[in-house]
Amino acid sequence: MSDVRNNRREAGGSSVITANRLLDGRIVWQVGEAAWSTLIDDARIIPNTQIEAAIAQATARQQEDGLVGVYGVQIESDDATPTPVTVRERIRAFGPTVHPDFTPAAELEAHA
Amino acid sequence: MPLLENGRLVPDPWTTLDQDAFLPAAGPVIVPLSRLEEGLARPPGEQLGVALPPDAEIATLRTVLPRLSLVAVTFPIFRDGRAFSQARALREHLHFAGEIRATGKPLPDQYEFLLRCGVSTVALPAGSDPQVWARAHTRFRTAYQPSVRGERAEGATLRRVL
Amino acid sequence: MPDTLPAPALPIGHYGYDQVDRAFLADRVEQFRDQVARRIAGTLSEDEFKPLRLMNGLYLQLHAYMLRIAVPYGVLDSRQLRELAHIARTYDRDYGHFTTRQNLQFNWIRLEDTPDILARLADVDMHAIQTSGNCIRNVTCDQFAGAAQDELVDPRVHAEILRQWSTLHPEFTFLPRKFKIAISGSPNDRVAARFHDIGLVAKPAPDGGTQFDVFVGGGMGRTPIVGVHLRDDLPEEDLLAYLEAMVRVYNEYGRRDNIYKARIKILVQALGTEGYRQKVDAEFAAMNRARYRLPPETVAAIRARFGTPDLHAPDDAAAQLDRARRADPVFDRWVRTNTHPHRAPGYISAVISLKPAGGIPGDATSAQMDLVADLADRHAFGEIRVTHMQNLVLGHVRQDELHVVWQALRGAGLASANIGLIGDIIACPGLDYCALANARSIPIAQKLGARFASPELQETIGPIEIKISGCINACGHHHAGHIGILGVDKKGEEYFQLTLGGSPGSDASVGQILGPALPEDATVDAIARLVDAYLVHRAGGERFLDTYRRLGAALFKDAVYATA
Numbered sequence: 105m106s107d108v109r110n111n112r113r114e115a116g117g118s119s120v121i122t123a124n125r126l127l128d129g130r131i132v133w134q135v136g137e138a139a140w141s142t143l144i145d146d147a148r149i150i151p152n153t154q155i156e157a158a159i160a161q162a163t164a165r166q167q168e169d170g171l172v173g174v175y176g177v178q179i180e181s182d183d184a185t186p187t188p189v190t191v192r193e194r195i196r197a198f199g200p201t202v203h204p205d206f207t208p209a210a211e212l213e214a215h216a
Numbered sequence: 217m218p219l220l221e222n223g224r225l226v227p228d229p230w231t232t233l234d235q236d237a238f239l240p241a242a243g244p245v246i247v248p249l250s251r252l253e254e255g256l257a258r259p260p261g262e263q264l265g266v267a268l269p270p271d272a273e274i275a276t277l278r279t280v281l282p283r284l285s286l287v288a289v290t291f292p293i294f295r296d297g298r299a300f301s302q303a304r305a306l307r308e309h310l311h312f313a314g315e316i317r318a319t320g321k322p323l324p325d326q327y328e329f330l331l332r333c334g335v336s337t338v339a340l341p342a343g344s345d346p347q348v349w350a351r352a353h354t355r356f357r358t359a360y361q362p363s364v365r366g367e368r369a370e371g372a373t374l375r376r377v378l
Numbered sequence: 379m380p381d382t383l384p385a386p387a388l389p390i391g392h393y394g395y396d397q398v399d400r401a402f403l404a405d406r407v408e409q410f411r412d413q414v415a416r417r418i419a420g421t422l423s424e425d426e427f428k429p430l431r432l433m434n435g436l437y438l439q440l441h442a443y444m445l446r447i448a449v450p451y452g453v454l455d456s457r458q459l460r461e462l463a464h465i466a467r468t469y470d471r472d473y474g475h476f477t478t479r480q481n482l483q484f485n486w487i488r489l490e491d492t493p494d495i496l497a498r499l500a501d502v503d504m505h506a507i508q509t510s511g512n513c514i515r516n517v518t519c520d521q522f523a524g525a526a527q528d529e530l531v532d533p534r535v536h537a538e539i540l541r542q543w544s545t546l547h548p549e550f551t552f553l554p555r556k557f558k559i560a561i562s563g564s565p566n567d568r569v570a571a572r573f574h575d576i577g578l579v580a581k582p583a584p585d586g587g588t589q590f591d592v593f594v595g596g597g598m599g600r601t602p603i604v605g606v607h608l609r610d611d612l613p614e615e616d617l618l619a620y621l622e623a624m625v626r627v628y629n630e631y632g633r634r635d636n637i638y639k640a641r642i643k644i645l646v647q648a649l650g651t652e653g654y655r656q657k658v659d660a661e662f663a664a665m666n667r668a669r670y671r672l673p674p675e676t677v678a679a680i681r682a683r684f685g686t687p688d689l690h691a692p693d694d695a696a697a698q699l700d701r702a703r704r705a706d707p708v709f710d711r712w713v714r715t716n717t718h719p720h721r722a723p724g725y726i727s728a729v730i731s732l733k734p735a736g737g738i739p740g741d742a743t744s745a746q747m748d749l750v751a752d753l754a755d756r757h758a759f760g761e762i763r764v765t766h767m768q769n770l771v772l773g774h775v776r777q778d779e780l781h782v783v784w785q786a787l788r789g790a791g792l793a794s795a796n797i798g799l800i801g802d803i804i805a806c807p808g809l810d811y812c813a814l815a816n817a818r819s820i821p822i823a824q825k826l827g828a829r830f831a832s833p834e835l836q837e838t839i840g841p842i843e844i845k846i847s848g849c850i851n852a853c854g855h856h857h858a859g860h861i862g863i864l865g866v867d868k869k870g871e872e873y874f875q876l877t878l879g880g881s882p883g884s885d886a887s888v889g890q891i892l893g894p895a896l897p898e899d900a901t902v903d904a905i906a907r908l909v910d911a912y913l914v915h916r917a918g919g920e921r922f923l924d925t926y927r928r929l930g931a932a933l934f935k936d937a938v939y940a941t942a
Contacts, residue, residue, distance in 0.1 A: 128488035129443035167420045190870030200810035202820045297552025301629045309664050332548035358402040360542040362669045372679040374542045
């Protein structure tokens with residue numbers, strides 16, 4: 105993805121890494137190298153000083169990991185669990201606001 | 217660079233020259249449009265082709281076309297579809313009967329379109345799988361438009377039998 | 379009378395496929411299956427695959443893949459609508475979204491299921507070809523085509539001709555940018571012909587045939603422009619040849635260096651109407667006209683694949699409808715707002731609102747789709763139309779059966795009496811779904827819908843079109859809204875810019891920006907103040923648009939910003 109919004113980051117602070125799964129398009133968050141979750145709560149939090157390198161590493165393995173569009177998402181610094189700073193990424197993380205029943209957590213439960 | 221014709225790899229007798237390459241006095245060569253004069257200055261009977269940039273006006277070739285055996289059109293990226301219109305104009309407006317070669321980065325998924333716009337050969341981009349191109353050559357049986365290939369119309373419908 | 383009409387040999391209102399058309403689609407489905415396999419195997423990169431999946435209507439959106447299915451000229455038959463309901467249940471989350479281009483979108487599709495979904499669609503003669511990409515998109519049409527009293531020519535046969543001609547066109551599938559064609563056959567423009575890359579208006583020719591008014595270079599997006607009139611006398615037999623010339627000039631000269639300047643409207647502006655016309659005429663003159671001629675036999679052959687409804691209403695159908703209306707004021711209001719006059723005595727067209735107060739504009743559940751399909755079978759010759767206002771239409775309903783239809787719709791939450799009123803809001807999917815959006819559109823529509831839920835209030839306010847886009851691409855047609863709302867992003871937060879005075883119709887105009895964008899929580903109140911100002915200042919039976927055109931923006935600006 106070349107969307108400029110995906111590269112908005114402050115020098116300080118932290119980010120998480122996200123992508124879409126190739127096979128079903130669902131949003132995932134990087135938990136560790138080659139490990140991804142549909143829940144942002146599971147995401148590995150990375151200081152912005154190291155985020156570019158981490159994104160590059162994840163991007164290099166995206167075909168092998170079955171992913172598309174790897175990028176970093178800035179998160180609020182004072183929250184216990186990762187919360188993206190932008191509305192767009194909050195909607196990606198927590199589902200469409202117009203369908204409160206379609207959260208990633210609910211989906212995980214439905215398929216459990 | 218492998219050359220494809222009718223879905224099969226064929227030998228390529230042509231040498232493609234760039235802006236600065238030495239122009240041999242004999243043998244089939246493709247020159248850039250900017251060197252067309254030079255190419256035409258070779259002895260009569262020597263086979264000459266010209267490589268068109270995508271923004272070239274086809275009409276400018278009108279007077280020299282009888283001297284050309286080949287016109288190369290190009291896809292700088294596969295999404296740039298100007299070469300389709302250039303090929304069609306060469307066949308339809310100028311009645312060019314020589315080889316039209318597609319160069320650059322066309323996709324096998326565009327092969328049917330290339331053929332139906334009048335392209336006869338494709339210089340396969342690096343890394344192409346000729347099998348995928350071969351499959352694309354025979355995949356379709358029907359189209360809904362007339363083309364320069366003059367396919368048979370199916371009754372009074374818009375459909376053409378490929 | 380039997381419960382269900384016997385299945386006609388040909389579908390009513392759209393072209394009936396034969397074995398050749400089906401084989402064509404089957405080949406295309408297999409091609410896509412092969413492309414998906416190559417993508418999953420990694421031999422196609424995402425960059426290479428993206429335009430191929432887009433050619434089959436498959437986007438990667440915010441949460442998942444989104445599949446946009448073409449509804450050619452907005453006409454479906456009941457079998458097709460049931461299949462869409464089935465796909466919604468099986469492969470998606472039990473609903474679909476009808477769009478402003480008369481298509482249907484599913485929001486939760488899996489890439490690996492897509493070839494199977496396309497195969498199922500092909501089973502009912504549907505596809506998703508060219509619902510995206512820089513090609514000629516699904517041709518849109520008047521939702522009352524073939525039914526409306528004011529219509530001069532039923533444009534759907536020509537819409538089908540354009541569908542076939544543009545499908546996998548060898549030369550025009552990699553244009554500088556997307557290309558949208560609309561066609562109408564009524565002097566009252568219901569297709570926004572002047573906001574399309576090409577707008578066609580069919581009308582009777584002096585010799586008894588058909589000829590076309592041609593508009594070009596209209597559009598919304600970043601640079602909203604009302605299309606210019608290119609000619610008014612295009613004969614039917616030159617329809618395809620002339621469009622070939624128009625699109626070829628665009629393919630050759632349209633800008634490819636800047637995505638925001640790549641639409642034909644920019645080319646037409648750059649060359650001037652006369653300059654563009656000259657190039658088209660030169661191309662047209664140079665063409666092999668015999669090859670591109672559209673002979674009357676071809677039009678007749680395609681027309682012959684359309685089923686036509688056998689319209690026979692009882693003599694007292696209108697009287698029965700009158701009685702039902704007098705007996706039930708709620709039904710009476712719905713008939714007032716949600717129907718359109720039919721050309722045949724005893725018939726009427728009924729609009730099914732997909733805009734329940736507080737709901738998501740254009741969404742329908744699979745159960746609702748099934749119910750509409752059943753109603754269409756029983757009361758409308760199995761034909762359903764999708765409107766660019768994101769509603770559905772039963773085109774040919776007997777007036778004496780309308781009350782029964784309404785009761786069934788009411789039971790399914792489909793009888794909102796708000797067509798053309800403030801509740802009939804167009805909204806794009808916005809940031810809740812769309813990867814391009816800057817702001818959410820649907821919540822604003824929901825809040826406005828709830829705020830103006832009262833049918834009495836809506837009728838008091840009268841005709842008004844609110845249109846909401848979540849970004850400058852303007853899928854929600856905000857430029858053509860009497861009140862347009864555009865979502866913008868300010869440092870990751872949502873703001874909304876209001877435009878007033880847009881209109882999509884024969885009096886087409888682009889809405890003007892009223893002032894600074896408003897935060898999300900102030901937007902609905904601001905619109906309520908706009909409406910109040912209109913109610914105070916309107917004269918006689920004036921529409922909102924008329925009042926705005928008469929009095930200008932100042933008083934509305936005061937209403938929105940004075941208290942802020």
